[in-house]
Amino acid sequence: xxxxxxxxxxxxxxxxxxRLALEQAGAGYVDVARGSEEDGQGxxxxxxxxxxxxxxxxxxxxxxxxxxxxxxxxxxAILLFLGDRHDIAPKNAAHRLWAHQLQLSVTDFVQExxxxxxxxxxxxxxxxxxxxxxQRTEHLLSARAPKYLGYFEAAIAxxxxxxxxxxxxxxxxxxxxxxxxxxxLRYAFPKAMARIEPDYxxxxxxxxxIAALPRIAAYLGSDRRIPFNEHGVFRHYPELDA
Amino acid sequence: xxxxxxxxxxxxxxxxxxRLALEQAGAGYVDVARGSEEDGQGxxxxxxxxxxxxxxxxxxxxxxxxxxxxxxxxxxAILLFLGDRHDIAPKNAAHRLWAHQLQLSVTDFVQExxxxxxxxxxxxxxxxxxxxxxQRTEHLLSARAPKYLGYFEAAIAxxxxxxxxxxxxxxxxxxxxxxxxxxxLRYAFPKAMARIEPDYxxxxxxxxxIAALPRIAAYLGSDRRIPFNEHGVFRHYPELDA
Numbered sequence: 001x002x003x004x005x006x007x008x009x010x011x012x013x014x015x016x017x018x019r020l021a022l023e024q025a026g027a028g029y030v031d032v033a034r035g036s037e038e039d040g041q042g043x044x045x046x047x048x049x050x051x052x053x054x055x056x057x058x059x060x061x062x063x064x065x066x067x068x069x070x071x072x073x074x075x076x077a078i079l080l081f082l083g084d085r086h087d088i089a090p091k092n093a094a095h096r097l098w099a100h101q102l103q104l105s106v107t108d109f110v111q112e113x114x115x116x117x118x119x120x121x122x123x124x125x126x127x128x129x130x131x132x133x134x135q136r137t138e139h140l141l142s143a144r145a146p147k148y149l150g151y152f153e154a155a156i157a158x159x160x161x162x163x164x165x166x167x168x169x170x171x172x173x174x175x176x177x178x179x180x181x182x183x184x185l186r187y188a189f190p191k192a193m194a195r196i197e198p199d200y201x202x203x204x205x206x207x208x209x210i211a212a213l214p215r216i217a218a219y220l221g222s223d224r225r226i227p228f229n230e231h232g233v234f235r236h237y238p239e240l241d242a
Numbered sequence: 243x244x245x246x247x248x249x250x251x252x253x254x255x256x257x258x259x260x261r262l263a264l265e266q267a268g269a270g271y272v273d274v275a276r277g278s279e280e281d282g283q284g285x286x287x288x289x290x291x292x293x294x295x296x297x298x299x300x301x302x303x304x305x306x307x308x309x310x311x312x313x314x315x316x317x318x319a320i321l322l323f324l325g326d327r328h329d330i331a332p333k334n335a336a337h338r339l340w341a342h343q344l345q346l347s348v349t350d351f352v353q354e355x356x357x358x359x360x361x362x363x364x365x366x367x368x369x370x371x372x373x374x375x376x377q378r379t380e381h382l383l384s385a386r387a388p389k390y391l392g393y394f395e396a397a398i399a400x401x402x403x404x405x406x407x408x409x410x411x412x413x414x415x416x417x418x419x420x421x422x423x424x425x426x427l428r429y430a431f432p433k434a435m436a437r438i439e440p441d442y443x444x445x446x447x448x449x450x451x452i453a454a455l456p457r458i459a460a461y462l463g464s465d466r467r468i469p470f471n472e473h474g475v476f477r478h479y480p481e482l483d484a
Contacts, residue, residue: 053400056400057340057397070336072339074343076318080339080342094312097319101315101319105316108302111350115361119362119374120378120381121377121378121381123381123385124381136361139366143363151302155299155300158295158297158300159298160298
C-alpha cells in the first residue's frame, strides 16, 4: 500500500510529524503537493481534494493522508491510524492509547509554538503582530515550553522499562515527534534552548538517538527533508529569542 | 464500572464535552473535583493525581478520566475511549476514526475560542489583554467560526444516511460536542451568533435535537450542569460581541 500524503510544500510545519512517521515506518508514500502539476500533483491536487464535495469524510485542513479510498486528517489521528498498520507504535492497546495521549499533548504544544508568532490571527503577517508576538513568546519560553518539556521528560523517566524511549524499549511515533520538537525549538530559539535544554537531558538524548536511526538519518540527509524556514511552525526571529 | 472524572469545578470548560458524553452514555461517574474534601474529593484530590509520580501515564492537565487503574487525558482521547465502551460512537471502525477526526476539529475550534479572550497568555487575566482580545475575536467571528461551522454543517450534509446527525442515523459524541459549541457560542456572542447562525441550519437544528434527548434534557435541567460563566471557555464579554 502506497499512501498519498498531502501538506503544504515548502515547509515542515505540522506535516513533518507525519513525514517522520512514514519514513520510520518504511511506508511508501507520495508527497502529493510537492509533486508537479504535469503529473496531476502539486498544490492544485491538494486543493482539489479539499474542494471535492464527493468526500463524505472531508479533511478540515492539511495535513491529511489518503490510504486507498480513506482519508485521515489531523496529525494525531494520522499517527494513530499509521500506528495500527506499521511498526511505529506499541502493540498493547493501553500503550497505544498512551502514545495517542502523548501525541495530543504534542499537538497542543505545536499550536502554542505556532501562536507565539501568530497570537492575533493566522491570516495576518507576523510583521502585523510583532509586539503581541514578543509578549506571547516570553510566556512560551518562560512557562509553557518548560511545562511541556518537563512533562515529556517525566513521561520518559517513568517508562517502566527504563529504556531511553517514552514507551517500551523501542522507538514509537511520540519519540519521533519529541525529536522534531527539540530540532524545531533549537532552530527557532537557539539562545533560549541553550539555557532551557540542560533541564531535560532525556529529551535531548532522545533527539540524538532518533536522529541516528538508519531510516531517519537517511531521511534527514535527503532532499525530502525541507530545511526549517520562516514560513512554518518553527521560525527563527532573533528578536523573539531572548 | 463507575468512572472518576476530573476537571476544574465551577466551569463547564473543556470538561463539559466529556460530561455530555458520560451523561448520554448513561455511565456512572463521580465528578471528583466537585466533591467534598471530607469525602476525599475536591480539587485537592485532583491535584494529588496530577502530582503523583507513581502514575506511568500521567495526564498533562484536566480533564482526565480514571477507569479502574487506567488514566485517559485529552477530551478527544477520552471520547475515543468511551466510544469503544458505550453506545455514543458508530460501530464501524472507519466511522469511529471519522468521529475522532471531527472531535479533533472541535478541539482546535475550542482552543481558538478560548484564545480569543486569552491571546497573549493563559496566565494573565483577560483584563490584561483586552485590546489583543478584541483583535483576535474579530478574526474568530469573521473568519474562523464561519469556517468551522461551515465545515461541520457540510459534514452533516454529506452524511450518506441523510439523517440529522453527523454519522449514521443515531447521535454520536461529535453531535454532543456540536450542541455544546452552539450553546456556548450563543452564550458568549449572542449578537454575532444571531447574525451567523442562519447560515448553518443543520447545526442549529442539531442543537435542539440533542438538547431534547431524554438523558441530555435531564442533565441540562439538573444542578450537574454548571451555568456558563466568565471563567470557562465560552465567556460573555459584551465588548467582544460586535
